[in-house]
Amino acid sequence: MQQKETLLTLIKKLKESTGWKDKSDKEFEDFSQELIGRIIEEDLVDESLEFLEGLDVDKDWKSLEARMTKTKVKKLYPKRILKYAAIFVGVVSLGIGFVWIGNQNNDAILSGMDGEYVTLDTGSDRTLIESHGSHAVTLPSGETVAVHNGDTLIYGSNEEIKDFVYNELNIPNGKMFTLVLSDGTKIYLNSGTRIKFPVKFPENGRREVLVYGEAYFDVTKDENRPFVVNSKEVAIEVLGTQFNLSSYDDQNEVATVLVEGSVSLSHAENGKDGILLKPGEKGAWNRGKGIIEVEEVDVSLHTGWVNGEVVFRNAPFTELLASLERTYNVKIENTNDSIIGQTFSARFNRNVEKIEDVLEALRIITPFEYEVVDGKKGKKKDVKIK
Structure with a gap:
């Protein structure tokens, strides 16, 4: 009262x-x-x-x-x-x-409006993912590598998988989706986003994924295997952290906003202009100027x-x-x-x-x-x- x-x-x-x-x-x-x-x-x-x-x-x-x-x-x-x-x-x-x-x-990470299905391309076939359905994702050899439930797709550790296999997930306009990779890294995917990733990361070396669109990453820490997110113009390297990447084609910039931890931001092609971001900072590759610009921002505006x-x-x-x-x-x-x-x-x-x-x-x-x-x-x- x-x-x-x-x-x-x-x-x-x-x-x-x-x-x-x-x-x-x-x-x-x-x-x-x-x-x-x-x-x-x-x-x-x-x-x-x-x-x-x-x-x-x-x-x-x-x-x-x-x-x-x-x-x-x-x-x-x-x-x-x-x-x-x-x-x-x-x-x-x-x-x-x-x-x-x-x-x-x-609490809720829900799909947006009704529209096209989320699709998963495993290289051997293409699967339509329904918001209210569930199924196992298998390789042509028969091994189960992931389980889909509603708006979430979770990959297992897949230690028995020997081949280096990529999957690609496409999120249409009007939808949102959550992806958990084999190392436990959790990725929230916004509408109109595409991500390519390995079914299993290599035991040594870098953990790399390719993203077009917008995604929020909660990266599992692994000091021996840096996590790298590639887009058309920008490469982001981390060990374990939380950050947001927005790289839609209709935007003037490719923006990375750091929530916690640290990330190194560089141009994807030449690897130069590497910049270390602090929590609360946005590093953006300005497509018009061809440079990386850094500023402090309200993180919630970019991650809400x-x-x-x-x-x-x-x-x-x-x-x-x-x-x-x-x-x-x-x-x-x-x-x-x-x-x-x-x-x-x-x-x-x-x-x-x-x-x-x-x-x-x-x-x-x-x-x-x-x-x-x-x-x-x-x-x-x-x-x-x-």
């Missing part, structure tokens, strides 16, 4: 400091009660209190007013309370251009996708659309030139929000019209932004 009263007090304080002060008491009361009820229902009380108490309302609202004056954008308020978990959109994010929607589920979160911080609209296409397995056509040059900050959860929910929330920041057309069976949805 005390937490509920504290939440209400903080939200009322925000009302007095923001554009909501012009709304009717009843309208604000209805919104507050539904918002608080949803926060409690989704078990987000502690997180919400921390978020609200940490806001600099005056600073954020002044920033909004300055931006509105400069761009001559009319203030917009939601015509209805969003029925999905749109936390703080109506109170805070109306003004400062930051949307935080969804329940941040730290493992738990279903999709986060944007001052992201160009084109980059945001490309990410939504991967996340929800949709095709987006934008004919609204007025928003192409704008940037967006947003946070949502693919396990909770549908593509329609995300578009509704983004419309609060910048007005636009959209239409979602359901594809035929097995086909992508089409989204048209006007």
